[in-house]
Amino acid sequence: MKTVISFILLCFLGLQVQAQAQKSDLSPEQLARIQSKKMTLALDLSEAQRLQVEKIQLNEIIFRQKMKQQRKASKDNGNTLNKQRRVDAMELMLDRKIALQNQMRSTLSEDQFQKWKKLQKRRHGKMKKKIRKKRKKHS
Numbered sequence: 001m002k003t004v005i006s007f008i009l010l011c012f013l014g015l016q017v018q019a020q021a022q023k024s025d026l027s028p029e030q031l032a033r034i035q036s037k038k039m040t041l042a043l044d045l046s047e048a049q050r051l052q053v054e055k056i057q058l059n060e061i062i063f064r065q066k067m068k069q070q071r072k073a074s075k076d077n078g079n080t081l082n083k084q085r086r087v088d089a090m091e092l093m094l095d096r097k098i099a100l101q102n103q104m105r106s107t108l109s110e111d112q113f114q115k116w117k118k119l120q121k122r123r124h125g126k127m128k129k130k131i132r133k134k135r136k137k138h139s
């Protein structure tokens with residue numbers, strides 16, 4: 001019971017730190033290091049696993065930052081997403097998620113991978129709630 005409570009508390013604190021870290025001016029390397037250490041605590045990773053996860057996270061952070069800059073530049077230029085661009089963007093995002101999942105599956109043990117999947121599902125659910133709340137606010 002204590003482990004379940006401590007795990008939930010750790011996840012909650014991790015999300016708080018992550019939200020604060022994203023708002024600050026941390027480098028991609030620093031963000032990747034922080035995320036890998038949080039995952040080490042949550043999933044009990046070995047040092048080799050932590051380093052591999054840090055490398056995976058760094059690649060994802062850099063990719064997301066590039067995509068964010070491209071979207072911002074496109075928006076600033078007045079370009080809107082047409083149907084084909086939207087489909088292409090969604091396919092790219094899903095391909096990246098599949099690749100990330102495969103990388104994590106090869107890095108983590110089966111038990112760790114299942115815990116990671118649960119954490120991802122919980123995080124995705126929280127993000128959806130946040131987006132819905134934001135949309136209601138603007139309606």
